[in-house]
Amino acid sequence: MSDSEGRDRETRVRDAVARRRDIVNRAITEELPIKEPERLYEASRYLLDAGGKRLRPTTLMLVAESLAGVDHETVDYRSFPDLTGGRVDVLAPAVSVETIQSFTLIHDDIMDDDAMRRGVTSVHHAYDLETAILAGDTLYSKAFSILLSNGAPTDRTVRAIEILASTCTEICEGQALDVDFEGREAVTTDQYLEMVEFKTAVLYAAASSIPAILLGADDETVEALHGYGLDVGRAFQIQDDLLDLTAASDALGKQRGSDLVEGKQTIITLHARDHGVDVDGLVGDDPTTAEIDAAVDRLEAAGSIDHARGLAGELVESGKRRLDVLPESEARGLLGDVADFLVERGY
């Protein structure tokens, strides 16, 4: 890939996301109005209103567009043609997955006691612990209520709800495994990838497969799209781990190398440990930029950074191949671009 191809792709992805973001944002305000008790609903909306790329809702909408072969410009997402002559509200599942994402961020920030998120104060700092727990819990049930309002036949809705519920359970399991790994040395690459699958990738898989279920696609298509979500979700997390080491601190919005300081296991540190690098001794508690640079050089020399880049690239290629079940369309092309973009992005 040339640099200009990457830039063209980035432009296409950013444009596709921007075109759908306003629609998603309007749907969020419709599905989650601020009502009594106001403080609870304000806290519930706080992070959603603070921004976010809306990659999951965009992915969900692109899958629906690909399957139905409709034009983004003219289609009504609230009354979207399914594959059997019916109509489905595609914004209901789109808002639902973003609502789940926001609930997990609120509770994660409490668990890590992170003060900042998306450039704003985290919910438990902006409000208080009690309100933040309740805001997360409110979004949790709202995500189910919103998904239920999609208008598809009930057998499809039940399958979609099953996926949403098992996805939430797996996100919790992934978060618990992540915490567990911090205290352990002997974590295998497979265990790490399972953790990433649960913690991050399952929600991408839900965003990719739920629209196919609701539109009445066949099982092979649903399975392939679920696999696409898992692949690009895992690649996304590996890219996050890479960026922590290689991106500039101001682009990251946090100190570069923070994963190393916190002793977080990543695909990079696991590879390095297997190849004789004393990962725990790489940096101290409060390293200088020069020390971080030296640590990254050591990981580079051990081949660990290339290894992670290679793995992320393989996952993206695998995910893109799964899109072959979809008819060719601009939307399908964009789903491939989204996958590439996730591992090319600089922040």
Add this chain to the structure above:
Amino acid sequence: MSDSEGRDRETRVRDAVARRRDIVNRAITEELPIKEPERLYEASRYLLDAGGKRLRPTTLMLVAESLAGVDHETVDYRSFPDLTGGRVDVLAPAVSVETIQSFTLIHDDIMDDDAMRRGVTSVHHAYDLETAILAGDTLYSKAFSILLSNGAPTDRTVRAIEILASTCTEICEGQALDVDFEGREAVTTDQYLEMVEFKTAVLYAAASSIPAILLGADDETVEALHGYGLDVGRAFQIQDDLLDLTAASDALGKQRGSDLVEGKQTIITLHARDHGVDVDGLVGDDPTTAEIDAAVDRLEAAGSIDHARGLAGELVESGKRRLDVLPESEARGLLGDVADFLVERGY
């Protein structure tokens, strides 16, 4: 009612609950097995295993028994006859509502930083904050997955899931209102009863109405049973508020009068305030038993305790009348007994 009638009723209710409790407890271990990540699932099961009366699952099973006209001794709750010739797993919704109850207790204890619950250390004290938040979040999604496995036609399942989701949202709203009220003076009885409805009664209403939906009862029956749950649930909360003032501390498992010390609004303090009692000045931060007794005497003299008892009694009578939609049976009689028992219990 004579004392001996009350004792007979209590014996019947305790017996009915005890007979169903073992079945519910076995179903809990089946639906929520301890698996990897073990610490997460152990924490999720910790409060469920610590006991509890299982009043909600018992109510749910009694409603199902009444509707289907089956014998508790011989029926298979996992393959329970519905009203249209099909079979439904009644233990799935029974475990689901108990799972929601347990999730709310875990998160409530974090919010109040309560160290004890059901005679054991609360989850965030026995484990840690992070694990307790995650354990609650895991039970939350599990409750939906478990309910989904009930085996009824999908249109009934969708209605049941809708009730479960809106119930969870209302529980959060009720909890937020309760916190809000602590800082306010001007709370009306209606506002208080709405808060109690959301915080406590809606889960009883879900336990009463969901089995009717899953078995295929008509809308009138579903509505009546929902109303039964709301009435007895509100009565239950008022009785809790009364017991805080009138029961012995060792029976309560906490200091008598703790609501007064904490400045909690209850139907009793709202009535007293309306009748000229300086509620905020009734007790200090660390009152003696004699001071608590004097405060209770003041509330008694203002008629506030009788007022609350009267209101709870009216709600129970209203709830019992709604049971008329059910065919006469031992199970229906027990649902009436449960309602009476909730306001007669001494702890």
